[in-house]
Amino acid sequence: MNYWLLKTEPDEYSLEHLRSEPSGQARWDGIRNYQARNLLRDAVAAGDQVLIYHSQCRQVGVVGQAEVVRGGYPDPAQFDPDSHYYDAKASADAPRWYCIDIRFVAALPRTVTLAEIKREPQLDDMVLRRQGRLSVQPVTRAQWQHILSMAKRGQ
């Protein structure tokens, strides 16, 4: 079982959107970056635990937890000419982009902000610190636990 951090812009799709899905889950699609794609396709699996991170907003940081319910499968949006995520170079035989399904688990008691994460020596090695733009990132168990404890402790 692995841990991941998924980024989203809350104006587009927030933790609250996920929480209010009637099915309790959602397809995490539209990822169009090869490094992130490779992780979705090859590494993310059902049962993995996810931190949801809000970017491009007033309070940037980790806001909640989710769980992977279905590992990587071809993102249907790449085949849909009406979709913003359509990719003419993708085909059913040779899909380019992958997505996963996740379900809401919990909102953190408070947002653990990027500013705090940067100040935390135990989190020096987080991918977030070095590769800020990657939208699917691996997280270690220790980092996972540390972030959850920061959220509980209030700080």
Next chain:
DNA sequence: GCCAACGTTGGC
């Protein structure tokens, strides 16, 4: 395969 030009992301 290199590299310049360009596009996108994302913090501030």
Next chain:
DNA sequence: GCCAACGTTGGC
């Protein structure tokens, strides 16, 4: 809105 960092494209 600005700008730095990074990713992608395409000519050669």
